[in-house]
Amino acid sequence: MTLNYHDVMTADLSFFTDVSGAWKKMGERFGELKTDYETHVQGVLANGNWQGHAFGAQQQKASATSFEYGAAKAEALAIASLLTDAQTELTRLQKAVKDLVEDAEKKDYKVDSSGKVTYIGYDNLSPQERYTLQHDPDYSRLLADAREKAQGWTDEIAKAVKAVDTADQSVKRALSRATSDVSMDGIGIGGFNTKAEGSLAKAGKPDPKPGKEEGWVSETDSEASGPGVGSEASGPNIGKGKLAEAEAHADLGRAKAEGTLTNGPVKLAGEAEAYAGAKASAAAGITNEGAQAEAKAFAGAEASASGTADAGPVGVYGRAEAMAGVEAGVNAQAGLDGVQLGAEAFAGAKGSVGAGADVGGIGAGATVEGWAGPGAEASLNASKDANGVWHVGPKVGFSPGLGGAVGFEVTVDPGKVVDTVGDAAGWVGDGIGSLF
Incomplete structure (x- = not known):
């Protein structure tokens, strides 16, 4: 059913x-x-x-x-x-x-x-x-x-x-x-x-599809939209802890694609996204889960690509991003899902690469950016994403004309940690069982 x-x-x-x-x-x-x-x-x-x-x-x-x-x-x-x-x-x-x-x-x-x-x-x-x-x-x-x-x-x-x-x-x-x-x-x-x-x-x-041998299994998904314009504003709503929020966008186009390739304990995953247009938003609220306030704006084009490779409890990841345009933003958030503080302003073009490794659900990585244009950025992040993974790390950057930014990150995936501990316990149990 x-x-x-x-x-x-x-x-x-x-x-x-x-x-x-x-x-x-x-x-x-x-x-x-x-x-x-x-x-x-x-x-x-x-x-x-x-x-x-x-x-x-x-x-x-x-x-x-x-x-x-x-x-x-x-x-x-x-x-x-x-x-x-x-x-x-x-x-x-x-x-x-x-x-x-x-x-x-x-x-x-x-x-x-x-x-x-x-x-x-x-x-x-x-x-x-x-x-x-x-x-x-x-x-x-x-x-x-x-x-x-x-x-x-x-x-x-x-x-x-x-x-x-x-x-x-x-x-x-x-x-x-x-x-x-x-x-x-x-x-x-x-x-x-x-x-x-x-x-x-x-x-x-799932069982292998009829007529196919065990091996690599792939899954893909993609979406695209634009051009389009829209806006939304609401608040205050004290009962729901929302003070106010507003958003507006004028999209030339956006596209996203993701996929995975799996073979037993080995899994490869990748994602790519691109956007062109202008967007701005602002929001503030206080709920029983925390308080947050942010404002941001962007005009130009941006694209990103990321990928991971996992073999059992060990994995590596990498990502690359590029942007050309103008952006500015400030944010502050504190609650059950962590703490985020940051401010940025930039005009020009920037590119960044990041890489790291993960063992048993605990990972470490670094990000390096190159900037062509004036700007500055500083942030401190300790928060949980939509998949339940915690990210902790600082990032700072400065450019009078040519410059860049550097950031470090530690990640903790509680679900993967639990799976790794469970597998380890199973291995120990199997090993002890084989002695009797």
Whole structure:
């Protein structure tokens, strides 16, 4: 069954903790039963007092029984691990959907029970304000712009819901595979699965497409728009912690493309984006998650490209950016997602390259920029991005005519750190198990 918006928003994922704990206890109990059986049944009968064909047949069956106790332990512990991974991943993706809905509502959009978004910013206008708006020469354009933005929110929410459904299908595959024994060990096919995989990332991968061999799997996505113009202003809304915000843009065009290439533990990913036009925005607000204020403007053209290469817990990344035009901005933010402080002003052209490495979810890197034109920049960043990765690092730059900037960055991906620790624990457990 495909999950829909209502399923995702109302799903209670808290029960995973109790169920996973029950499976773990079951696995540990099977391990105790294996020890007791080998000691008090199999071992006692093998004390040398019983010989012959009957003894040989009994010991063969006893060995199979002992093996199945061990296989039952492995299968139960794998399922416990899969359920823990499932709760972590599904909770993260469910939160991403809810965060999108919350962001849309903060900007005076309404999300219905099917995930469709509509703009309601004009609903609370007085009759006089409504009359004035309807006779505004830009009224039709404002309505069209609101509908376009509403459709954008609808598409983003649908994409996030699809991500939850994709993860849910992955959990289904992983649990099914964990409980399927296709080995002739023990009592043969149909017993407990001693080779059950406890990592959702490994066990939940889709089956290879018919007619294709295992190997590199690619995924791509792209989008483009423009030319176009638009603007939006709202606030204050004290109930939602929004003091005011405004945005305007005149786009000549924008384009974005991203893709991944995966083969087992090796994953290559890349992204490229380009924009030409002018845009400006300003916002300020105070909520229970923190306070922020920013203002920025840009006119010109900019482009960027980035890529990563991961092999298990080890990865490297690189990125390049180029800009020609005028930009200025200030920002200050403090809250649950970190602290950001910065100011910049520049006119001319600049290019930058950055590179770094990541081991087990903890990375370090550096950025170097070359500037042709007057400008200055200083920033301090300690914040979490949309994927839950923390970025910490300073950046400074200055140019009277020719100059540049340098920045350093440390990243921490909590999800990847947890996966690495889990894998390491699995390796240790396998190593200890092989000694007995």
